[in-house]
Amino acid sequence: MTSGLDAARLDGLRIGFVGAGRLGQALAWSLAAADLPVVAVSSARVASAMALATPIPGCRVMTPQLLVNACDLVFVTTPDAAIASTAAACHWRAGMAVVHCSGVTEVAALSAAAAQGALTGGFHPMQTFGDPAVAVRSLPGCTVTIEAPEPLDAVLVALAQRLQCRVNRLPPGMRARYHAAAGYTSQFVNVLFAEAARLWATWGASEAQAVEALLPLARGTLAAIGSAGIARGMPGPVSRGDVASIAKHLEALAPMGEDMLDRYRTLCQATVPLAVERGAIDAGTAARFDALLAAGGPHPPA
Template identity: 30%
Template sequence: MGNTAPPRLNIIGAGHLGQTLAHLWHSAAVFTIGEIVNRTLESSARAAGFIGAGTAAESLNACAPAEFWLISVPDSAIAEVATALEAHLSANASAGDSRPCVFHCSGALSSEVLAELAECGCEVASAHPVHSFATPEKSVSQFTGSWVALEGPATKLLETRFSAIGAHCFHLQASDKSLYHCATAIACNYLSGLMDYSFSVFEQAGIPREQAAQLLAPITAQTLDNNMQLGPARALTGPIARGDAATVRDHLRQLQARGLNPDLYRSLGQQTLQLAERNGKLSEEQVRALREALS
């Protein structure tokens, strides 16, 4: 980032995401990590220890000025934190001071939730890494190559900072942020629900979850790769792709008999049938029979 000292970054809410980004930014000399404010001083100290930099602070009042502020608290708390930060910045402002860049990392909320800060002269933005922050230890080694959705007036200030730690950036409009987040939740969060559903069905067939995970690991990895490389339509296999309504009806009978939520199977099947129809390989009779089976 040049020969000058990196700009200072204060962090409010250094959980898995905040710790990962701060560790990477510190290691790459993108930011000088300043104060870290978590719910408890002990939590802030643990975060600073993982990051390898920064100072645990009990509250905003203990924070020194910084050019950048990261708000990485739960979505429901962002507006409240933004209000508190605006009050802190206004109370400690001196004549001629420039206002910092403040950004949050919510996937669902836009930078508009930081409107109070924007009105008092801060640069604001939202930056959502498309990455599963299961543990900071794993994420710091896996983050390179992740994509980051940037939105808001201050995106140019953040793009180079994320690029410096190996991220690819793209830009969103505020009005599209929630729908974008919905799409990522379907593909990522709902995949976990889908796998749990599959494991439950395996258990009813007498196959323990541990064994089911072993037998599914190769085929699900291959299926994911095929979907990403070929697209869902060309990757689709199975009874619906073959027009096999009899197998679909048998699946539904088995699920119904075991109390395994056949409605979820129907909903997924109806979406899959639309995909199969786009392939153009099913006859009208096969499509009609599958619709009846899934209705």
């Protein structure tokens, strides 16, 4: 029974959500705002399910099994640890579809549904979902990674397009590596800001002052990466072959402790091959940076 799974007839697709948290609410509201029928929700707490359902006309709160019975496509938007048990707890119809939205969990977590003939897949929006109302605004323009067999693949692509999102493909077995990659441009950015704010604190600046000053700089770097690419868009002294400035940085950071100095060295070492790649420095200058930054290399005077 595949009648509900037709990419050309999305308006007849009955969509349900199990898990009414940050992502579930934002995705359900976004789909409903795109005139797609989100008809049912279930969650561990009725209050969460109500919070998702209330702004969506025709969306009803029900048990997971009644939701599965009432839908053609079910989004499992529980925490990752509950995806497999949620799939195993329900009876699924052959030809219906169930997807999860995790970046790191393999689609095989839904194998209990697949064993009953349901089509299973992954639909991972590459975006941070905090406050759902804010996340709804940040969804258009972001990328959704889709991993699913046909005809589910075509349906999920059409849904992503209705949400004004780009589509990325991922082969099976790559989700953990893919998710680790995403971390470099999400939580590791927080780490870099925390490191910078620690330095600002040494002359009495607050975190808010540091963030206010550093955000436009970060945005400028992101814009340069977008327009010129990773290597060609890289700013900073290494990209100018300025060895003396890096030596001053090491000297200034030494009193902050070996941990901070080590992280600075590691990050700075990684900028050297990028500067070589963009043709900004030659092999000799790269070697001077490498010698200065080597962990066992010359330490600046403390």
